Amino acid sequence: MDKAHLSIENLTVRYGKTVVVDSFSLEVDSETVVLFGPSGCGKTTILKAILGVSEYGKHVEGNILFNDKQLMHDDGYVGMVFQGPIVPSWMTVSALCRIGSKMREYSAKEQNSKIEKMLNRFGISNLINRYPYQLSGGQKQRVALAVTLLNEPSILLMDEPSTFIDGMTRIAIWDFLEKEVRTLGIPTIVVSHDPAEAIRLADKIYCLSSPAAITRSLDVPFAHPRNDSMLRNEDVWELRNTLISS
Amino acid sequence: MKPNEKPIKRQRPWLRPTLQVVVAPATFILLWSIIAPQYHLPSVKAIGLAVAEMIEVGTYWHDIIISSIRGLSGFSIGFALGAFFGILTGRFSQLFLLFGGLLHFLRWTPVLALLPLTIRIGGLGEQPKIFLVAWACFFVSWAYTHVAVSKLNPAYIWWSKSLGLNLRQRLFRVYAPSVSPSLIGGARVALAVGMIVVVAAELGGTIQEGFFRDGLGYRISRAIETNRNDINIACILTFGLIGTCFDFALVQFVKRGLRVLTGIDFYRNEG
Numbered sequence: 001m002d003k004a005h006l007s008i009e010n011l012t013v014r015y016g017k018t019v020v021v022d023s024f025s026l027e028v029d030s031e032t033v034v035l036f037g038p039s040g041c042g043k044t045t046i047l048k049a050i051l052g053v054s055e056y057g058k059h060v061e062g063n064i065l066f067n068d069k070q071l072m073h074d075d076g077y078v079g080m081v082f083q084g085p086i087v088p089s090w091m092t093v094s095a096l097c098r099i100g101s102k103m104r105e106y107s108a109k110e111q112n113s114k115i116e117k118m119l120n121r122f123g124i125s126n127l128i129n130r131y132p133y134q135l136s137g138g139q140k141q142r143v144a145l146a147v148t149l150l151n152e153p154s155i156l157l158m159d160e161p162s163t164f165i166d167g168m169t170r171i172a173i174w175d176f177l178e179k180e181v182r183t184l185g186i187p188t189i190v191v192s193h194d195p196a197e198a199i200r201l202a203d204k205i206y207c208l209s210s211p212a213a214i215t216r217s218l219d220v221p222f223a224h225p226r227n228d229s230m231l232r233n234e235d236v237w238e239l240r241n242t243l244i245s246s
Numbered sequence: 247m248k249p250n251e252k253p254i255k256r257q258r259p260w261l262r263p264t265l266q267v268v269v270a271p272a273t274f275i276l277l278w279s280i281i282a283p284q285y286h287l288p289s290v291k292a293i294g295l296a297v298a299e300m301i302e303v304g305t306y307w308h309d310i311i312i313s314s315i316r317g318l319s320g321f322s323i324g325f326a327l328g329a330f331f332g333i334l335t336g337r338f339s340q341l342f343l344l345f346g347g348l349l350h351f352l353r354w355t356p357v358l359a360l361l362p363l364t365i366r367i368g369g370l371g372e373q374p375k376i377f378l379v380a381w382a383c384f385f386v387s388w389a390y391t392h393v394a395v396s397k398l399n400p401a402y403i404w405w406s407k408s409l410g411l412n413l414r415q416r417l418f419r420v421y422a423p424s425v426s427p428s429l430i431g432g433a434r435v436a437l438a439v440g441m442i443v444v445v446a447a448e449l450g451g452t453i454q455e456g457f458f459r460d461g462l463g464y465r466i467s468r469a470i471e472t473n474r475n476d477i478n479i480a481c482i483l484t485f486g487l488i489g490t491c492f493d494f495a496l497v498q499f500v501k502r503g504l505r506v507l508t509g510i511d512f513y514r515n516e517g
Binding site: 048051052053055056073075076077078079080082084086088090091099100101102147148151153157 | 339399400401402403404405407408409410411412415419420423424
């Protein structure tokens with residue numbers, strides 16, 4: 001895959017007179033970047049601005065460039081996995097996998113082959129005919145990721161991917177992101193307020209204050225693939241304490 | 247792709263219709279048989295004979311058809327307009343700011359109190375009756391649709407955007423399935439309210455000639471005047487029966503319509 005580059009320049013988001021994101025700038029290559037900060041500091045607002053969500057009373061200023069061109073917000077260019085996650089309850093996993101704009105460009109045979117490969121990678125091929133209400137939290141999260149990745153996004157955004165998920169499933173999700181998503185080489189921005197999650201996933205961590213502005217950036221020097229046992233490493237503890245104190 | 251697992255099917259699909267068609271009416275008849283003698287009400291047999299009498303005279307089916315036409319036409323107009331305005335005020339908050347107060351005020355004006363006024367203006371013909379039914383249905387369906395559209399989970403809008411869905415797909419595969427349970431709920435309540443207003447409108451009086459004469463509500467008022475409790479109760483129960491049939495037909499119609507429109511059977515898990 002060619003090297004991709006996402007550049008956010010002086011992004012400012014206002015709701016009426018309230019500034020939620022203040023002159024935020026960020027450069028992301030084919031790597032995973034974590035935006036780390038307390039709840040309500042504007043992390044998700046940054047993701048929504050990259051996704052191009054327009055809301056009543058919201059004003060967005062600044063430039064978002066992808067490979068030096070203005071980022072296109074339509075056509076599934078930016079894939080986002082939402083907190084929760086969001087999977088409409090009235091569609092089966094199979095129907096969800098086929099709904100993306102890029103998936104529809106393929107023939108039914110090609111779609112089937114792609115879905116089979118993706119769901120096998122995610123270890124959820126047995127869920128293809130199930131409805132979301134028949135899935136556990138971890139399974140839903142994997143389905144949401146599979147649906148997003150099947151649409152071949154150029155940029156991947158994840159909003160607190162392991163929130164509302166139990167401890168064991170959270171570790172499984174992190175392992176999975178490390179193994180299956182990182183290797184795709186898509187510029188990935190993860191929003192988190194969990195230090196362990198940030199350290200497990202990130203190449204770089206940006207600490208944010210309210211209104212969202214970078215107060216500190218930290219390189220995460222640990223080699224990939226990472227696993228949960230690394231969290232007991234002394235250097236990791238040091239980084240974790242730095243994150244908590246920042 | 248070979249599915250590894252079949253969708254979970256509902257166990258004993260015959261159970262629900264059996265309960266609805268056999269057990270519920272049987273329970274009603276049993277309870278009526280116990281309660282009716284204590285209050286000098288007609289027996290189940292007497293009610294059955296009253297129905298037979300109305301069929302023999304030729305009023306029963308005619309009354310049902312006329313009351314149904316009044317109810318359904320008023321409901322169709324009221325629901326369509328209510329849903330349309332509900333989508334507008336739910337989607338565009340500025341419109342709700344402008345007209346929401348007026349709609350809420352009118353919603354709280356008692357529809358049955360309008361009956362003498364509509365008779366005075368429009369007479370005993372069909373238009374005032376259909377107007378009253380439509381008026382009542384409009385506000386129910388407007389309120390339900392407005393809430394459903396305005397409370398549409400914004401995450402679905404963002405999710406659709408992140409997958410690059412076009413407007414048609416957003417409407418039919420995401421937004422419509424998301425708001426339709428509330429819409430159907432609104433339609434069912436509006437239909438029930440509409441049928442109540444039909445009774446009131448017919449009790450207020452009907453014309454006595456031509457095809458659009460009488461009606462079940464009028465038959466009830468005649469039964470009260472002639473002290474025929476058996477006919478009175480037979481007509482009340484008939485209203486209940488046709489209301490149940492309309493409700494069932496409405497749900498089936500919407501379910502199938504949405505399945506054709508969206509390609510999604512999103513009510514399968516609701517039985």
